[in-house]
Amino acid sequence: MSTDLLDATFAALADPTRRAILARLASGEATVTELAAPFDMSQPAISKHLKVLERAGLVSRGRDAQRRPCRLEARPLKAATDWLENYRGYWEESYQRLDTLLAELKTNEESRKS
Amino acid sequence: MTNTGTLQVTTPTDKEIVLTRVFDAPRHLVFDAWTRPELLKRWHGARGWNLVVCEVDLRVGGSWRFVSRGPDGTDMGQSGVYREVVRPERLVLTEMFDNQSYAGESLITHVFLEQNRTTTVTSTVLYASREARDIVIKYPMARGVTESYDRLAELLLSQS
Numbered sequence: 599m600s601t602d603l604l605d606a607t608f609a610a611l612a613d614p615t616r617r618a619i620l621a622r623l624a625s626g627e628a629t630v631t632e633l634a635a636p637f638d639m640s641q642p643a644i645s646k647h648l649k650v651l652e653r654a655g656l657v658s659r660g661r662d663a664q665r666r667p668c669r670l671e672a673r674p675l676k677a678a679t680d681w682l683e684n685y686r687g688y689w690e691e692s693y694q695r696l697d698t699l700l701a702e703l704k705t706n707e708e709s710r711k712s
Numbered sequence: 713m714t715n716t717g718t719l720q721v722t723t724p725t726d727k728e729i730v731l732t733r734v735f736d737a738p739r740h741l742v743f744d745a746w747t748r749p750e751l752l753k754r755w756h757g758a759r760g761w762n763l764v765v766c767e768v769d770l771r772v773g774g775s776w777r778f779v780s781r782g783p784d785g786t787d788m789g790q791s792g793v794y795r796e797v798v799r800p801e802r803l804v805l806t807e808m809f810d811n812q813s814y815a816g817e818s819l820i821t822h823v824f825l826e827q828n829r830t831t832t833v834t835s836t837v838l839y840a841s842r843e844a845r846d847i848v849i850k851y852p853m854a855r856g857v858t859e860s861y862d863r864l865a866e867l868l869l870s871q872s
Contacts (some may be wrong), residue, residue, distance in 0.1 A: 692736075693719060694733065696745055696755040700742065700745060701736075701737070703745070704737050709739070
């Protein structure tokens with residue numbers, strides 16, 4: 599996954615309305631009208647959010663010219679969680695090196711005492 | 713809190729990120745490992761990143777500077793000032809990266825709590841603003857990826 603697409607995914611997820619849209623789409627596809635209903639927002643405002651989500655590859659639109667239903671695309675989400683898990687692993691490695699160092703310091707201290 | 717070895721991350725407020733980790737050592741040793749350059753150089757840094765510069769003037773008002781070198785030879789600098797130094801229990805410092813993509817310095821508080829010869833380190837990163845923290849989340853090469861991670865985990869759960 600390219601850095602640009604990851605950036606787009608994280609940027610898309612940084613907004614509460616867009617996360618709510620994704621959560622709604624997780625339970626099945628919906629039209630813009632249906633998506634706008636629970637929000638105190640105009641359809642154009644919801645469409646703007648949908649464009650951001652589409653650019654990030656998180657949402658796709660159906661062919662049906664009238665309804666153009668939106669559906670959730672899970673693949674970029676999976677890529678982003680994999681990337682984050684990998685990132686967490688980066689830091690965990692640093693702490694594991696510290697575990698090794700502390701074991702050594704403890705041994706040194708105990709041998710000085712005895 | 714006996715789960716030694718698991719890095720936990722929480723976001724208690726919209727400007728903070730908190731990392732917690734238990735170490736199997738008394739806290740004066742953990743505090744040393746966090747504050748002495750010759751020790752810091754042996755562990756500090758994400759995978760493939762090593763400290764090539766580590767300057768620590770460990771007193772209130774004293775400055776610190778780290779330069780980390782990545783696997784491709786890229787250098788990344790960060791520095792700040794110590795605000796509180798209470799050996800071996802508490803360390804408060806400011807932090808700013810050389811090429812920081814968000815405004816304002818962050819305030820980092822490390823608390824070292826010893827229990828039964830193990831030490832829990834709680835590191836709280838307080839960003840200057842919610843915007844700053846959200847940029848960190850958006851560009852996870854900085855630090856605070858985990859709130860996104862939590863959100864993603866929620867989303868993925870709701871999908872299953």
